[in-house]
Amino acid sequence: MGVTLDLDRIRALPGFEGLVDALGGPAMVRLVGGVVRDTLLGIEPADVDLATSLLPEAVLAALKTAGIRAVPTGLAHGTVTAILPSGPIEVTTLRRDVSTDGRHAVVAFTDAWVDDAARRDFTINALYADPRTGQIYDYFHGLDDLAAARVRFIGDPYGRIAEDHLRILRFFRFHARFGETIDADGLAACAARTNDLMALSRERIAAEVLRLLVARHAVPVVALMIEHGIFRAVLPEITDGTRFAALVAHEAAAAIPPDPIRRLAALLPPDATESVGARLRLSNADRKRLIGAASGVGDEGPHALAYRVGVAGAIDRLLLAGDPGVASVRDWIPPVLPIGGGALVQRGLRKGPEVIATLRQIETAWIAEGFPEQPRVDQLADEAVADARAATIIDNASAASSGRA
Structure with a gap:
């Protein structure tokens, strides 16, 4: 398609050019995954990741020779983190899956870029780019899917889900962030295999769901997930997205950024917040906030509420109640009782x-x-x-x- 990546911002990162040189240049290393996808979409990438045909030990040696601090963050899976002045960059050796059980994978290293691409989840996440020229390497028509705003599994969706059950939730999260038209094959596979989510740790489920809830198209995607029973196996309490949709509208009207815990509270019956918070193994602070958000606003007024439960807690409750008084406490600093x-x-x-x-x-x-x-x-x-x-x-x-x- 002749598409190239705009590398101006990436190449300007202090230490990036030296890192590429240390790893042997474009013949041995490429940008991969989210940094390629997001840059093509004009989105500021959260991370810069590199893939290399060098073995992990060779990466460590090369970085040591170049005077670049290296942290062996995941040697068993081929990942070394290079610490640059601009921040950390993960460098991962090309891999292929040897075996998977839905939660973990045993990998073998390879020098074939297409093998590394084939083990990834979605076509839009399997894009690589030359770190010098920006040339795109697209093995599974990810550029076409990116242009069509479509999230599509690489190969057979059922096989991809069998390898890692979390991909069910990732499918919907990425669709909520990037998608416009749902991929029918992917949706059918996720709906058929939703019980596979029960095998995952609750921490992994919580992390993925909370990220999904603040995505751009969270409202229609959550409705789609409810319709197809995606939550049923691990969060059966989520059966209606009406309050969730209302909350999102109230956040937008009040110009208050979305918050995942607040949005989760909108999806749960008030009497279920404590048990769900415990089941998802949320932090104590997040559990307290989840329970508090469902506690209602009472009749004492927005400022009195904010004084008693804190501004953040009051904002949660007022938004969930659709109370216009939320605007008056958004930037309010509670006073201190001037007597002791x-x-x-x-x-x-x-x-x-x-x-x-x-x-x-x-x-x-x-x-x-x-x-x-x-x-x-x-x-x-x-x-x-x-x-x-x-x-x-x-x-x-x-x-x-x-x-x-």
């Missing part, structure tokens, strides 16, 4: 539970009145202290009366 226990002791209260209870009463009134300034807080404090002292007098009188009786 010491000021109440100076007003005559005894240290301890009485001060704590009175301070809580003042704070509740302060929140209800919209966080007034110091003069009003002093009035609230005077009133609360008066109430506390009056209550103490009544309690003492009652105790004395009971003693005389």
Whole structure:
């Protein structure tokens, strides 16, 4: 097709040219995968990865000779990470699969570029480029699929899924990011083999699902996944995408970036957030946020909510509720109650539970009145202290009366 890769940004990376030279030049090394795909689409690539016909030990030796720091991050699978001034670049030896079990692969190294391409998942991820000229090497019509905005498995979809079950979720994630027209063969294979997801670790499932939920076309793709039962084996709680679609619309209207945990909460029944968070082995912070997002907004107002649960938590709840008040707290910095226990002791209260209870009463009134300034807080404090002292007098009188009786 005569397509070449624009290498200006990549070749400008400090140390990149020296790395290519150290590995033997374009005859021995090529750009591969996402960096090629994304650059062709005009997207800033997240990573720069290289494939090489050199064996891992030869890569380590070559980088040492060139004075480039090398980290053997995955020697069994052929990966060495070169640490450049511009950041890390993974260099992976060409591979072919020897055996797979749906979760792990045993690989053998090869010097055939087409063999390395054949073991990859989708045609758009099996594109290579000359690091000097930008010439594209396309063994499975990935350029055609990229032009058609189509995510297509390399070879037989059932075989690709049998090699790595996570490819079911990856198929939908990449379609949500890049696709326009769903590949019918790929969809049929994913729907038929969805139970294969049960063999995967919950951490891998969580990572893939959360990335999918913030992709560009997440709403129609999630609806498609629900329709075809893709979630059924591992996330049976996800049965309706209506709230999810509404949340995405609310995020866009409020100009608030998407968040995967918030979006997951929109797909789950509120009473399922705790169990799903545990099942997916989310971090404690993410579990807490997932549960909190489903807790509703109450009737105290956006700012009071943000003060009590934090701005991030309030934004989650307000967006899920479709509350327009979210705009007022988006950049809000919660104030600090301008009075402490010491000021109440100076007003005559005894240290301890009485001060704590009175301070809580003042704070509740302060929140209800919209966080007034110091003069009003002093009035609230005077009133609360008066109430506390009056209550103490009544309690003492009652105790004395009971003693005389």
